[in-house]
Amino acid sequence: MTTADTFKPRVRTRFAPSPTGFIHLGNIRSALYPWAFARAQGGDFILRIEDTDLERSTQAAVDVILEGMAWLGLDPDEGPYYQMQRMDRYKQVLAELQAAGHVYPCYMSVAELDALRERQMAAKLKPRYDGTWRPEPGKQLPPVPEGVQPVLRFRNPLGGVVAWDDKVKGRIEIRNDELDDLVIARPDGTPTYNFCVVVDDIDMRITHVIRGDDHVNNTPRQINIFRALGHKPPVYAHLPTVLNEQGEKMSKRSGAKPVTQYRDEGYLPDAMVNYLARLGWSHGDDEIFSRAQFLKWFDLDHLGRSAAQFDEAKLRWVNAQHLKAMRDEDLAPLVAWQLERRGIAADERLAVICGLFKDRCDTTAALADWAQVFYAEVQPSADDLAKHVTEAVRPALASLQTKLATIDWTVPAIGAAIKETLAEHGLKMPQLAMPVRVLVMGTPQTPSLDATLALHQREKVLERLRSA
Template sequence: MTAASAPVRTRFAPSPTGFIHLGNIRSALYPWAFARAKGGVFVLRIEDTDTERSSQEAVDVILEGMRWLGLDPDEGPFFQMQRMDRYREVVAQMLYQGLAYRCYMSQAELDALRERQMAAKQKPRYDGTWRPEPGKTLPPIPEGVRPVIRFKSPIGGSVSWDDKVKGRVEFSNEELDDLVIARPAGEDQPLNAIGTPTYNFCVVVDDIEMRITHVIRGDDHVNNTPRQIHILRALGHEPPVYAHLPTVLNEHGEKMSKRHGAKPVTAYRDEGFLPEAVVNYLARLGWSHGDDEIFTREQLIAWFDLDHLGKSAAQYDEAKLRWVASQHMKQADDARLAALVHVALQARGIAAPADERLATMCALFKDRCATTVELADWLAMFFVEPQPGEAELRQHVTDAIRSALHALADRLAQATWDAGSIQQAFKATLAEQGLKMPALALPVRLLVCGRAQTPSIDAVLALFPRETVLSRLRERR
């Protein structure tokens, strides 16, 4: 059964050597969406063989970020460091079958070889000194040297594949030397023991044993692919379908990275972005469905394929993300927003029950926000004393307007406490005082809300307790 006809199995295989950012997590979203679209299986594999740089903290950010975005794996997480014994078994099998060999060339010898090749303007590569061939006499095994294990890469010809993003990709086998598939064993091991299997080898064993049919990953892996295909075929398997995604650039046109200011995925959660908004934005960073800009998770799954992946690098745009986020805020359920705002306000020491009143507040203000943190910024005014600027107060709450404020307060004291009745109280006061709405509404906003701009003032006031509004309008400042 070929990869194209087998039940779809995709994987996300991050290395926990730095905090996962939006550019990285896109390589989880696409295989997740493709597996969901095809009724397949999505596997999470943590490639933690770089023990010096890998950290549990980075693993936690990967798991938290995926959980927040709803990119839940069907299998895993699997950790490569927990599978080392299995990788060594396969290396031993390859040695036995003559697919790999021990190489005793020292680092000093390798360095000298590379210097000679570079001086001759040749590409630095291992020259096959220890590669066994029929009729070839190998050098004497040097005493005390711990060998690496190299894969016998095919000689002559080429390796190619049809990439779902890049089209036909081909490498000459002359460009590929014999890859090290296991580093030397430690000092506590016998000289000829199999040491630590390397990344490119572990990836192949995992993809075979996890039955991966589609590898959707960043194009920084393109140069690894021919080597991985050779090892796959040596082990009796045909390669999966590959889709190598173009790089995600930051707003300055540089590759998105922590070094260039990229934030961990979890930072967007902490800033109050809705996860479906981030998923929507990420999906459009390299994939499209016609002209559709705003879509749900369900629509993404229904539409996603590998035929509409972009071939050019996508560029992150904070303003575009915020616009997408604002569209999802408008569509979000008010009770759900209330629960999120409750948590955001609680973090500031503000007690605001996630009740129907808070949900009504969310409904009124969410059109002005891209995140739940911004929504909490607005709604805090309902639970704390306002702090209007002194300059604004002097400008707008003048002695000339105080009689109108007191007249409005008197009418509001008798009105039914709803937006319609509050609006009528404003109209009657404006007519009586000979004022236009802005002249009265702006000072009311400053005194009651602590800010000069809000949604419709009658709807806003209706969400305050009546006594709070009256006391703030009658307060002398």
């Protein structure tokens, strides 16, 4: 082990959502990668709720964040921390910056700022604060207006560039001349987003910031604040946008669903992790992998540079592969939860029912549709009854019913009773199996008839056959 390895800092990542709307898959992918990197590197994953937007932040949105992450198994090692509970700390650091000359009061009113922007735009210049109140040696500042509470602005460096090696986008350089002096505290003293983020990342010892590329424009400002505070910035990785199926940026406004809705619709956490991982990262051509494989393979070097497009059909396919691969005993509680939501209590048969039907299903909700038939009444369609339960087959149905009433209730015995009935009445399997399925299961298509009937209670089968 080299000296450099010995002093390599422990990896610490964070997910810092704003609870201003329900978290969707595009957001949660920004939690998955920092979580996975921390796990893959033996580090720590921190959850921070950026709730300083008091007008738009809601507890309901916080609950969906916590529920969604818990469901997906993205458990933080620390947090959730809430920015609103850290105001005293921000104000302390603000005072330190001001004392060191990195922050100054600005008395320019909103009306004056608007007029400045209009003049700049008319002259085809980039609208920006012009430094009117920035103190410089020998500069005469305007007289302080009476009764006006100033904002505090960060004194951005003049000249030079802010540069970083982004783990997704490569080398990025921004000239300091393109950045104006950022407002870092409002007139009431409340600190602003870019400042709070830097203080949080310093205090929480964040080593890697993995977030959406909508934050790229904030990064040079944040790096300059880090440096003013005497701290080295973290490593940055800015993830490309997740697009919806229409090719637009995924957002709540464009109909993106809360993450928890996928749970309710019967998706599996490991399948969601698998699918989301592939929305911007790859390991060769591997499409289906376990959580353990993902964590073994994950690194920041194979993050994609182009926007990924969400595809619900692909998600359903990935979910179906995971569902088929699951042990029946592990699947049964998830299907039981779906049944409970419908007011149906399952029993010990459920794991075997899952095993019999899971190959036909792509969600636990679809599997619950099959399982429900074993616990609730069925109502075959009039079309299926007319097509399959004909006068010609009723004698065979009566004969099968008589045999099923007295045999051992096992798959082999049921199979033998079906064969005897077919031979007696000179029928082929579909001629008898279809009407039996329609009466007992409410549909003409099911897995093996003897296995399906064996999972039913005998009396229920006899009652449904009698209904013919």
